[in-house]
Amino acid sequence: MSATSSIFDQDLPRTEANYAALSPLSFIERSAEVYPNRLAVVHGDLRRSWAEVFTRCRQLASALQQRGIGKGDTVAVMLPNTPPMVEAHFGIPVTGAVLNALNTRLDAETIAFMLDHGEAKVVIVDPEFAGIMQKALSLRKSSTPLLVIDVEDALYTGPLQRIGSISYDEFLASGDAGFAWQLPADEWDAIALNYTSGTTGNPKGVVYHHRGAALNAVSNILEWDMPKHSVYLWTLPMFHCNGWCFPWTVAARAGVNVCLRRVEAKAIFDAIRQHGVTHYCAAPIVHSVLVNAPDAMKQGLPAGVKAMVAGAAPPASMIEGMEALGFELTHVYGLTEVYGPATVCAKQDGWEALDIGERARLNARQGVRYHLERDVRVLDSLTLQPVPPDGETMGEIMFKGNIAMKGYLKNAKATEESFAGGWFHSGDLAVMYPDGYIKIKDRSKDIIISGGENISSIEVEDVLYRHPDVLAAAVVARADAKWGETPCAFVELKAGATCTEQDIVAHCKKHLAGFKVPRAVVFGELPKTSTGKIQKFELRKQAGSAAAIDV
Incomplete structure (x- = not known):
């Protein structure tokens, strides 16, 4: 017996009988077997059961395999939240290929870079994005031919433009409905490629593995206590961290995917009423749109809809507004590199009895680790030692465990740097409270250093959101001859x-130290990403020309 073995290693082999790799692809297989006739997809007048969706996923996999697509190949899709996007999350990776869901708001040059960098061999395109995709294809530097597949959608009413050699339904029809559903032998295999929204230079390709996708999908269930047959509304883009892994989560619960081409207040409220929606996820700006929608739109909403918000902390006005709608708001936090949400502000007994200001303060925190994430800490960026849990000492949020990317595609240096010291470095600066909850103070690049004092842009933004007239707010650094x-x-x-x-400044003076009060205020619609995040890099460009005011 070796020095490292024990009696529990002797004659106890790992075999196919007692070990299987984790993969979220098993979830749809089970739902189709156990609940074949349960509703799986709603899209306009279209209704499909789990058995029907599973059959279509097998046909997609078979058709791809017949055209030589297999392990390690990339299949890109440029789709809104429609049934083919749901099918892509299963039918593509079951072949061993990697799903690259492209951000539908990006320019042709960036899409061309992603197609080349990810070495896509197939791209599936919705008609709404045919024009931008055609331009992207013309800008590719790679000479490798691409199979382009055109999706047809009855709910699309714009101009039709075919850029591919075959339609999606024709492609599926060529596949075998009896395709053998083989899960990966190695759960470390790549399942998806997601590009970060880079603000300078080219975006980085974040590679997900089957193990992480499965565990985050299950964590979503645990954090929300999602029951079987939940009705999930697709307000969150499925191209964003694979919809925070919810395509796989919904399959695990044999739930209902209520598809939504466009995120608009009326469409969301109508879908909630019509289909009995129980859950949805969205960026803060989407929740704000709902809260501030006309009262007539809000009539007849069911109580108890569960909403998940990520990104900026929900201000008191949003929490109050969601409660007025009868919705239950859960605050989560994460990054593309950790499969979307990886911490949750888990609510404690007694919080509901507190006043709105205190509830907003508690719920504004990023909280604690997801169930199946190994660890999340606030550490000193240099020493990797934990910061004291005093709610004041800042450090960097770092993650460790299964719900972390494999790494950055073709970027060993960035991968090594991001995992330095055995932790994934988020780049988000935060504090740890005595109860173990973390709260972001800023991105390291967003801290404003004024006269030697650090100012958290998030702290100032929180105050701005308390003003009753403010819909959205962002704070960035502005060069100053005296203060830096x-x-x-x-x-x-x-x-x-x-x-x-002057109203904004007076409001801020009531809640902030003088040096933290904005010295310039600019009104107007804020530039946002496709997932609703405010693009601070665009605002930094404008800040230099903003006129200073007397504070």
């Missing part, structure tokens, strides 16, 4: 509001 940097506030007002720069 001062806060510059960009504010998007609610419809009909007549707030002035």
Whole structure:
């Protein structure tokens, strides 16, 4: 017996009988077997059961395999939240190929880079994005031919433009409905490729593995206590961290995917009423749109809809607004590199009895680790030692465990740096509270250093959101001859509001130390990404020309 073995290693082999690799692809197989006739997909007048969706996924896999697609090949898709996007999350990776869900808001040059960098061999395109995809294909530097597949959608009403050699339904029809559903032998195999929204240079390709995707999908169930047959509304783009792994989560619960081509307040409210939606996820801006929608749109909503918000901390006005709608709001936090949400602000007994201000303060925290994430800590970026849990000492949020990417595609240096010291470095600066909950103070690049003092842009933004006229707000550094940097506030007002720069400054003075008060205020619609995040890099460009005001 070797020094490292024990009696529990003797004659106890790991075999196919007692070990199987984790993969979220097993979830749809089970739902189709156990609940074949349960509703799986809703899209306009279209209804499909889990048995029907599973058959279509097998046909997609078979058709891809017949055209030589297999392990390690990349299949890109440029689709809105429609049934083919759901099918792509199963039919593509079961061949061993890797799903690359492209951001539908990107320019042709960036799409061309992603197709080349990811070495895509197939691309499936919705008609809404045919024009931008055709341009992207013309800009590719690679000479490798691409099979382009055109999707047809009855709910698309724009101009039709075929750029592929075959339609999606024709492609599926060529596949075998009896395709053998083989899960990967190695759960470390890549399942998806997602590109970060780079603000400078080319975006980085984040590679997910089957193990992480399966565990995060299950964690979603645990954090939300999602029951069987939940009705999930697709307000969150499935191209964003694979919809935070919810295509696989919904399959695990044999739930209902209520598809949504466009994220609009009326469409969301109508879908919730019509289909009995129980869960949805969205960026803060989407929740704000719902809260601030006309009262007539909100009539007849069912109580108890569970909403998940990630990104900026939900301000008190959003929490109050969601409660008025009868919705239950859960705050999560994560990054592309950790499969979307990887921490949750788990609510404790007694919080509901607190006043709205205190509830907003508690719920604004990023919280604690997801169930199946090994560890999340706030560490000193240099020493990797934990910061004291005093709610004041800042460090960097770092993750460890299965719900972390394999690494950055073709970028060994960035991968090594991001995993230095055995932790994934998020780049987000935060504090740890005595109860073990973390709270982001800023991105390292977003801290404003004014006269030697650190100013958290998030802290200033939290105050701005407390103003009743503010719909959206962002704060960035503005160069200042005397102080080095001062806060510059960009504010998007609610419809009909007549707030002035002086009103904003006076409001901030009530809640902030003088040096933290914005020295410039700019009104207007804020630039946002396709997932609703405010694009601070665009605002930094504008901050230099913003006029200073007397504070």
